[in-house]
Amino acid sequence: MSLLRARGLQRHFGGIAAVDGVDFDLEKGEIHGLIGPNGAGKTTFVSLLSGRIAPQEGRITLEGEDITALPAHARVRRGLGYTFQITAIFPGLSVFDNVALAVQGGRGRGDLKALVARALAQVGLEALRDEEAGTLSYGHLRLLELAMGLALQPKVLILDEPTQGLAAGEIAGFIQLVRGLTPEVSVLLIEHNMAVVMELAQRITVLNFGRVLAQGSPAEIRANKAVQEAYLGA
Numbered sequence: 001m002s003l004l005r006a007r008g009l010q011r012h013f014g015g016i017a018a019v020d021g022v023d024f025d026l027e028k029g030e031i032h033g034l035i036g037p038n039g040a041g042k043t044t045f046v047s048l049l050s051g052r053i054a055p056q057e058g059r060i061t062l063e064g065e066d067i068t069a070l071p072a073h074a075r076v077r078r079g080l081g082y083t084f085q086i087t088a089i090f091p092g093l094s095v096f097d098n099v100a101l102a103v104q105g106g107r108g109r110g111d112l113k114a115l116v117a118r119a120l121a122q123v124g125l126e127a128l129r130d131e132e133a134g135t136l137s138y139g140h141l142r143l144l145e146l147a148m149g150l151a152l153q154p155k156v157l158i159l160d161e162p163t164q165g166l167a168a169g170e171i172a173g174f175i176q177l178v179r180g181l182t183p184e185v186s187v188l189l190i191e192h193n194m195a196v197v198m199e200l201a202q203r204i205t206v207l208n209f210g211r212v213l214a215q216g217s218p219a220e221i222r223a224n225k226a227v228q229e230a231y232l233g234a
């Protein structure tokens with residue numbers, strides 16, 4: 001049984017089929033890349049998974065349970081984390097308190113201080129725990145967002161454009177970090193930086209015009225003619 005499963009997902013906006021009958025499986029412990037040209041439907045698909053918008057057709061299950069009708073916060077409590085869209089950083093609060101607030105607003109199970117400390121250690125921000133979030137560099141802010149998501153102990157973590165705006169050195173560190181999260185956390189990675197996807201993902205799903213164009217290993221996706229054409233035509 002796959003951890004997160006979508007069947008026949010559909011979402012139209014007026015005449016535009018943003019997501020048009022997508023089947024998708026995230027297996028336990030994997031890093032799964034989601035790519036596609038601009039407007040392919042990636043953001044809409046992820047919004048359907050996280051519960052930010054509702055599908056017109058189709059079903060989503062998490063560990064075999066139907067979550068299609070659950071609101072976003074209930075999905076977070078069940079272990080579906082969507083770090084970069086649902087968390088808000090308070091610049092006047094410390095790094096530690098920002099993570100603590102995220103835990104209290106989310107699933108909030110277990111010892112709060114221990115959860116926060118563990119999440120900060122996972123992303124390497126322990127030394128900055130007492131700094132005001134507003135004083136952090138952009139790269140550190142992205143790590144703080146990740147810590148806020150991790151502190152909720154997700155089973156699935158959806159990372160939407162996590163390396164956008166990061167410097168090359170920061171991207172290398174980020175790749176190591178994400179790899180270290182698995183197999184405990186399974187990751188769906190939406191990423192425009194193809195080198196990052198190819199290096200991190202065990203499997204890749206390619207969307208084009210709201211449909212699954214291809215699915216396979218990085219090597220298979222790289223060699224796929226339809227994928228090459230979709231990107232050249234974009």
Ligand SMILES: Nc1ncnc2c1ncn2[C@@H]1O[C@H](COP(=O)(O)OP(=O)(O)OP(=O)(O)O)[C@@H](O)[C@H]1O
Pocket residue numbers: 013016017018036037038039040041042043044045
């Ligand atoms: N709220 C909306 N109202 C109308 N059309 C929308 C809406 N959201 C998305 N679309 C359209 O649906 C299609 C898919 O958009 P989506 O943002 O999901 O693609 P994407 O793959 O995430 O693109 P990008 O890589 O540029 O972020 C596009 O044609 C877009 O214009």
